[in-house]
Amino acid sequence: MGKTLEWMDFLGQVGSVNPTNDFRVLVRQKNANFQNLSKQLVKRIYEFLDIKQSQYYMKSMSCIKCFREEAVRMSHAPDFNDFLQSLKERTASSVFREFWEIVVQGDGISLITSKESAGSAVTPDEAQQFLAPTEEIKEDKSVMEEGGDVDDLVR
Numbered sequence: 001m002g003k004t005l006e007w008m009d010f011l012g013q014v015g016s017v018n019p020t021n022d023f024r025v026l027v028r029q030k031n032a033n034f035q036n037l038s039k040q041l042v043k044r045i046y047e048f049l050d051i052k053q054s055q056y057y058m059k060s061m062s063c064i065k066c067f068r069e070e071a072v073r074m075s076h077a078p079d080f081n082d083f084l085q086s087l088k089e090r091t092a093s094s095v096f097r098e099f100w101e102i103v104v105q106g107d108g109i110s111l112i113t114s115k116e117s118a119g120s121a122v123t124p125d126e127a128q129q130f131l132a133p134t135e136e137i138k139e140d141k142s143v144m145e146e147g148g149d150v151d152d153l154v155r
Helices: 002-011 019-027 034-051 054-073 077-091 097-107 124-130 135-145 150-154
Strands: none
Touching: 019 034, 019 054, 034 054, 034 077, 054 077, 054 097, 077 097, 077 124
8 A cells, every 4th residue: 555655646646447545545645735636536527427338427426426525524515516516517418417317316416515514605405406407307307298299299
């Protein structure tokens, strides 16, 4: 483990093989720059998403959970909350919708609230609402549930 720490100290990078471990080790170092390291972790998350395979979705989920835990622990709630809002915008109504549904339904990972971290201005109700489907998604589901067919469009 000593050589691993020396290697990461030298590189100071969140790698792709075990990004959660890299991130945890690096953010706990004396002169760690949380924002820089979290940007590296976020880059890995998006790289894994771009592969579009479930095993990489799960790796992304592990990274998100790790980011959230460390952001709470180190009082960097706004960094995580900004990331999660950006992730939702990028995934909720795109080809990554399936991934966003995993985020919401799987573990219900949401914004860090003011009850969890003094650095957050998000209320528990706002965090819960954040996970609710957007209007666009609700409309899509209601159209599919109506059971109409093409002939209904012509009438």
